[in-house]
Amino acid sequence: MTAVYDDLGDEATSDIPVRRIRFTINGAKKIAEIEPRLLLSHLIRRGVGLTGTHMGCDTTNCGACTVLVDGKPVKSCTMLAVQVDGREVTTVEGLASASELHPLQEGFREEHGLQCGFCTPGMMMAAKGLLDRNPNPTEEDVRWALSGNLCRCTGYQNIVKSVLWAAEKQRARTPGAE
Numbered sequence: 001m002t003a004v005y006d007d008l009g010d011e012a013t014s015d016i017p018v019r020r021i022r023f024t025i026n027g028a029k030k031i032a033e034i035e036p037r038l039l040l041s042h043l044i045r046r047g048v049g050l051t052g053t054h055m056g057c058d059t060t061n062c063g064a065c066t067v068l069v070d071g072k073p074v075k076s077c078t079m080l081a082v083q084v085d086g087r088e089v090t091t092v093e094g095l096a097s098a099s100e101l102h103p104l105q106e107g108f109r110e111e112h113g114l115q116c117g118f119c120t121p122g123m124m125m126a127a128k129g130l131l132d133r134n135p136n137p138t139e140e141d142v143r144w145a146l147s148g149n150l151c152r153c154t155g156y157q158n159i160v161k162s163v164l165w166a167a168e169k170q171r172a173r174t175p176g177a178e
């Protein structure tokens with residue numbers, strides 16, 4: 001489904017193992033037949049076609065590929081796709097509702113939290129993981145939660161402000177979240 005092989009003749013290609021997995025992505029149930037070595041990032045981008053998850057390094061350094069798996073941020077270039085069998089994946093495309101931006105998206109707009117935007121999906125997903133477990137983070141909490149995500153434009157100050165803006169907005173929407 002997502003892989004291209006060199007055609008070395010029938011024997012070689014028939015030896016390639018394929019696993020069937022079932023998973024949910026942004027609320028949609030999916031079945032995929034994939035090579036066990038396929039990375040989650042490639043399943044998301046090439047298989048499901050959700051290209052909001054960016055690939056910056058492919059080596060676990062930049063965090064651009066961060067998504068949530070069962071609510072926890074993971075670098076999707078560091079996880080095998082077969083590991084999401086039976087699990088729930090959320091990408092940046094799953095943040096907004098049909099009619100409303102997510103507070104994090106609003107926050108990045110309001111506080112100018114992006115320049116080129118390449119790191120932004122990963123930053124937002126790492127921040128969502130934080131706000132889901134800690135709706136009232138300190139600046140230090142935000143910096144720690146985003147410490148695995150790099151911004152080549154070095155816009156860290158405004159990224160942190162954006163997440164704090166989103167946290168405040170989210171608390172105002174859900175009284176009792178303090």
Ligand code: FES
Nearest residue numbers: 056057058063077
């Ligand atoms: S692309 Fe996954 S950490 Fe950089």
Ligand code: FES
Nearest residue numbers: 115119151152153
């Ligand atoms: S906004 Fe350009 S890499 Fe972060």
